[in-house]
Amino acid sequence: MKLPFFKKTKESTEFIPGEKYVSIDIGTEYLKSLLFSANDLGVIVEKISRIQQQQNAMNKGMIINLNTVLENCRLSINELTSDIDSSTIPTKVVMGIAGEFVQGVSIIVNYEREDEKTEAVTEKEQTKIIEMVYDQISQSGKEDLSKRTGLLPNDIEILHVTVSGLEIGGVSVQSLVGFKGKSVKLYFYASFAPKTFVDSLKTLADSLEMEVIAVVSQPFAVARAFSGARNKDFSGIFVDIGGGTTDIAVVNKGNVIDTQMFAFGGRVFTKEIAKEMNLDYRHAESRKIKYSENKLEKPIQDETKSICYNLSKLWMTCFQSALEMCEDVEIFPNQIYLCGGGAMLPDIKNVMMEFPWTRLLPFTNVPKINIFLPNKLSEIIDDSGDLINPYDVTPAALAKFAYDKIKYPENYYSQLE
Numbered sequence: 001m002k003l004p005f006f007k008k009t010k011e012s013t014e015f016i017p018g019e020k021y022v023s024i025d026i027g028t029e030y031l032k033s034l035l036f037s038a039n040d041l042g043v044i045v046e047k048i049s050r051i052q053q054q055q056n057a058m059n060k061g062m063i064i065n066l067n068t069v070l071e072n073c074r075l076s077i078n079e080l081t082s083d084i085d086s087s088t089i090p091t092k093v094v095m096g097i098a099g100e101f102v103q104g105v106s107i108i109v110n111y112e113r114e115d116e117k118t119e120a121v122t123e124k125e126q127t128k129i130i131e132m133v134y135d136q137i138s139q140s141g142k143e144d145l146s147k148r149t150g151l152l153p154n155d156i157e158i159l160h161v162t163v164s165g166l167e168i169g170g171v172s173v174q175s176l177v178g179f180k181g182k183s184v185k186l187y188f189y190a191s192f193a194p195k196t197f198v199d200s201l202k203t204l205a206d207s208l209e210m211e212v213i214a215v216v217s218q219p220f221a222v223a224r225a226f227s228g229a230r231n232k233d234f235s236g237i238f239v240d241i242g243g244g245t246t247d248i249a250v251v252n253k254g255n256v257i258d259t260q261m262f263a264f265g266g267r268v269f270t271k272e273i274a275k276e277m278n279l280d281y282r283h284a285e286s287r288k289i290k291y292s293e294n295k296l297e298k299p300i301q302d303e304t305k306s307i308c309y310n311l312s313k314l315w316m317t318c319f320q321s322a323l324e325m326c327e328d329v330e331i332f333p334n335q336i337y338l339c340g341g342g343a344m345l346p347d348i349k350n351v352m353m354e355f356p357w358t359r360l361l362p363f364t365n366v367p368k369i370n371i372f373l374p375n376k377l378s379e380i381i382d383d384s385g386d387l388i389n390p391y392d393v394t395p396a397a398l399a400k401f402a403y404d405k406i407k408y409p410e411n412y413y414s415q416l417e
Helices: 066-081 123-131 134-149 195-207 216-225 266-276 281-294 298-325 346-352 388-409
Strands: 006-008 020-024 032-040 042-052 094-097 105-113 158-169 171-173 183-194 211-217 236-243 246-252 255-262 335-339 368-373 378-380 410-416
Touching: 020 066, 020 388, 032 066, 032 246, 032 388, 042 066, 042 388, 066 195, 094 195, 094 216, 094 388, 105 134, 105 255, 123 183, 134 158, 134 183, 158 195, 158 211, 158 255, 183 195, 183 255, 195 211, 211 216, 211 246, 211 388, 216 236, 216 246, 216 255, 246 298, 255 298, 266 281, 266 298, 266 410, 298 346, 335 346, 335 388, 346 368, 378 388
Parallel strands: 020 094, 042 378, 094 211, 236 335, 335 368
Antiparallel strands: 006 410, 020 032, 032 042, 105 183, 158 171, 158 183, 158 410, 236 246, 246 255
């Protein structure tokens, strides 16, 4: 059954030597972009750009001033391409999307092959097996997001449907093709977002005269990009603390099983510092960064700490609520990985370490809190020398998603226009 609603990506699995791409993470506070190329070893990061956004550009991860964000995108891409030959200017872009209205659904499908099917699975049969479940994913996912957000199903767009795991006869495989067995288990992850959000990103890409490789759910991309996160023996919680939102992905035995997002990020800290210390926004942002780096004089450092610690406790309450909303999790993993600019605030980690995890949430042990740095990314080669901060993880993870989509097109489906 070939569903007219979807198409399997048709990109070549061969990377064109010298072809360059751009990934864009349109953050509430900073617009971060990467210039990258690719080969059989992975993503090669060539240059990074970070543009501070105006206060009126974004709100809680959503674009509210398209012209301002477009101008920042142009500035960022000009910065990335200023030193390269005009013949190698990138024309393809992968863009991230996040926020409270971006949702994902994990689906596990058990499929029994016909009794006489004792021969090895062919590519045609694998495609048929996978495509059989797409109608269900489309319908149930849209209905679920509609209930959560109040949007009509027609106002919701499927970003991507990813085959995140395959098993045949109880054995995990990269592909079913060539294997014999009757019982097949398929793991899917589908991401959904309001059409208005997606249309904003498409408008940006059109204005930049760039082809969109993918619009990606950022927490999904971050979780999948961590080295070893796809292994069957890996479980963990990824927490990307941005300027406007906090994005969460829960991985169990190598598969993303839930994502949650809430509108509480670094901008809340900046605004509170500005109010309590009588500063304008830019100076408050600078003070927050210097506080995170322990570069303030002690009296100011202590006053800033008091503000940030109290806010971190409030953030932790929101984080707890987000975890409580994870429907498919019986026991949470005991490893938590923090990235994004907010991960640099020491009070976030301190408050998490003080939290009574096993008493208030289904944890068997107190989880270990880790900072997720770019050196933990899988198949990312940093030729820029600048991929070093927790907030660089997301744009690099978007590049990794694009790399996987080009290299393994059979695992990625997208909605037709």
